[in-house]
Amino acid sequence: MATQSIKVFVPSDTTARSVGADAVANAIVAAAADRCLDVQIIRNGSRGLYWLEPLVEVDIDGKRYAYGPVQANDVSGLFEAGFLTGGGHEKSLGATESLSYLAEQTRLTFARVGIIDPLSLDDYLEHGGYEGLGRAVKLEGAEIVSIVTDSGLRGRGGAAFPTGIKWKTVLEAAGDQKYVTCNADEGDSGTFADRMIMESDPFVLIEGMTIAGLAVGATQGFIYLRAEYPQAIDTMLAAIEIACEAGYLGSNVMDSRKIFNLDVRVAAGAYICGEETSMLESLEGKRGMVRYRPPLPAIEGLFGKPTIVNNVISLATVPVIVAKGAEIYQQLGMGRSRGTLTVQLAGNIQQGGLVEVAFGRTLRELLEKFGGGSASGRPIRAVQAGGPLGAYIHPSYFDTPLDYEAFSEFGALIGHGGLVVFDDTVDMGEQARFAMEFCAIESCGKCTPCRIGAVRGVEVIDKIRGDIDTSANLELLKELCDTMVAGSLCALGGMAPYPVMSVLEFFPEDLGAA
């Protein structure tokens, strides 16, 4: 056939593959061969509409049409229905960009995710990639830092510290060697935004880290990447190699004579290594024991040198800010929460996935409008926001806007943007117990409130749940929580009581109150 081949996109990200995308891709190849059709399969990343995965798209005259969720045994039916030319089928969803889940989002950090072939540098460049670095190589470090400061970007790993201020500290710190480290130890349950970036648009993280290196005068970067993400590791390693060969990394970044090298270091399954000083210890090849602060990592970080520690999403947001200017980012959001948040809808939710929106949307909009309610169809009883150290939020707070300060006002946190939904079958007492159990498993052991407190927390909760001396043990549990919050060295012991205290406050009927 002389005609151009038809492009069919089948996502290759971990979640899409976990629900059968590879089998779908194989079935499409086989069915096309049977029919002598010239089909080109492109393994893109995921759009993040995970309830529709595997989400197959067909390119018709430059516009993409979606079908999903497709299983391998749907494929011959799709061919019968003429899906390659937009034929109707029960799995037909129409034009991908018109899907309200996508159309209602403001995708800046995730602009290319799901659209491009993750390891195609040409795709990346065609979609605005390396515009930020192209601009950054012509600027002084301090100028780059002020763009990031002016954007209002705050650390998306959870602590929400202003990124520009952190960079300024590293820029001004004296040191013969400085480092840029990326915390890709995304251990919070309900979060997958870092994984999506690394699997679906790896060059944006490389570009962001390179800009950070130029900004502060660091020539070496490390991505501390969790071992639980084997595909993200493979994709990042491949992308780094491609970027090196094309001159975007190495001793002459984009012909600027500036140096930036990047390596991946694989973690080994310790949640605590998501804490920045613990991560630095781990990068140095040690046990991931939390460090005392000061000194700040920005002054004395990796191997004692000034070091940027940023989350994947923070770094992956830098290129678009530098390319388009601080203003476009700064004008979005509310209060001191500027720009967009990459919300991850997870757990017992009908339409789970990645939702990038400007700060200010309410929890309810996310859970209902985007999420479509619980997966089970039962009422939502609680939402855990911000990972295993975050409070369980009661439905009476669902009208709270996404804003770091609005959440912290009632003891909750946005953290890394994960929302884990529970329906009304959940036993909140069991969830409180798990918070302490998890802290006991993951404690680094350096400070006593966390190391011992978490173990005692499990024991006390077991007694309460076993109706043993309930009121005295409830009192003891509250005191224990206070001790851990006030006396722990880092956020693990200091915040593991938050989910417990939220259960005591909002769901007392599940823990002790008769």
Add this chain to the structure above:
Amino acid sequence: MNDIVATDDYAAIVREIALAHAGQPGALLPLLHAIQSEIGYIPSSGVPIVAEILNLSRAEVHGVISFYHLFRTEPPGAHILYLCRAEACQSMGARELEAHAKDKLGVDFHQTTADGRLSLEPIYCLGNCACSPAVMIDRTVHGRVSLERLDELLEDA
């Protein structure tokens, strides 16, 4: 027992890997990953070799191995089933899945079936939280895993 490398051979393998990594800063984790990837676990006989080459004490090397959940000091089964125990998976039935897996396999976490076919390990988040519950078999993640689906996966493993 043809698959198992004789114990005497481990020393040479560990030494070779350790020497290859010794030059890089913060070498210990990449080095331990490499040993585990090559041998399947980190044999205790390798600890003094690594310690000597990196100029560390045996205690320091042992301390690092024991700190991290994913380093193993015993040979695993032919396959490893990682069951996610974290909150998103809990909200979609991970506790039932855990009980089912333990019952079906006749093992608890950190144990291997008597026939040596499968090891069962807990894991805290695979980042597959929008398609919970999730498990990983060796390096492949599976989502929306019902009890029946887990049975199928175990038969295929």
